[in-house]
Amino acid sequence: MRKRIYGVPLGSAYTQERSVFIRKDLRERLNLPPVKTYEDLKAYLYAVRDSNSGITPLLAGADDATYSWVNWLIRDDTSINIRPTNFAGASLMLYYKGNDGKVYNFFETKEPKIWSNIEDVRKLLVDKVMSQDVLTNKSGPGELQLQNKVAATPQMAFGIPKAFNDQLKQIVPEGELEAVRLFDLTPEKNFSNFKMDNFICIVKTSKHKDRAMMFLDWASRQENYDLLEYGIEGVNWK
Structure with missing residues (x-):
């Protein structure tokens, strides 16, 4: 056998789950309807x-481009289907567009949608929303x-996650988060390369490689996976 590293892919979907967590209690206190669109947001x-x-309206990005606001808006826009390459993390300086297999350079293309989102984020910063x-x-x-510092x-x-609301209520008893999903669920609107970005491997020094593989095989079966992922039907979920 060739010297290769093999891994069991971890994941149950071929895209990343994405949403924006907002404060439901703040929204209702401000007499705003449920957020359905980016304009609502x-x-x-x-x-x-x-x-x-005294709460910062929006905090995104920081040192992780994956969570930058431009990146977040682009990934949910199925009208253009732009995705970052693996260059420099999730940077959009080199990106895929559509399904033609080409890599585009933003400095050459000045992609209008990316640029308009940069301008939008700039306005949020100047307006002291970001x-x-x-x-x-x-x-x-x-x-x-x-910590009740960001909305x-x-x-x-x-x-x-229930733990998030539980933690928030320790600071703000009436506080409650809700998820705003701008993700387009229309069939065939989203592109995927069907690759997983996380894997589990058995280390070379393991003294129980066979038993470890037996467990991974057991955990990968649908009924066992559902038990580990969701718990017991009727007890942990309905």
Whole structure:
């Protein structure tokens, strides 16, 4: 056998879950309807800014381009289907567009949609809707949101984990998060290369390689996977 590293792919979907976590209690206090569109989301952000609550309306990005606001908006826009390459993390300086297999250079193309989103984010910064100095924050966006310091953050999830709301309520008893999904669920609208970005491997020094492989085989079966992922039907979920 050739010297290769083999791994069992981890994942149950061929795209990343994405949404924006906002404060439901703040939205309702500001007499705003449920957020369904990006324009609704911006109305919420500006309303938070104007409320003089002392809470930063939006915190995104920081040192991780995956969570930059431009990146977040582009990934959910199925009208253009632009995705970052693996160059420089999730940077859009080199990107895929559509399904032609080509890599595009933003400095050459000046892709209009990317540029318009950069201008939009610039306006959010100038209007003091976006955090004014994301690079000096000692905590991540999610953690700051749970500390009642931020009203909206991009998160790689479709729903709110119960633990998040539990933690927020320790600071703000009436506080509650809700997920805003701008993800387009229309069939055949999203592109994928069907690759997983996480794998599990058995280390070479393991003394129980066979038993480890037996467990991975067991855990990969649908009924066992569902048990580990969701728990017991009727007890942990309905």
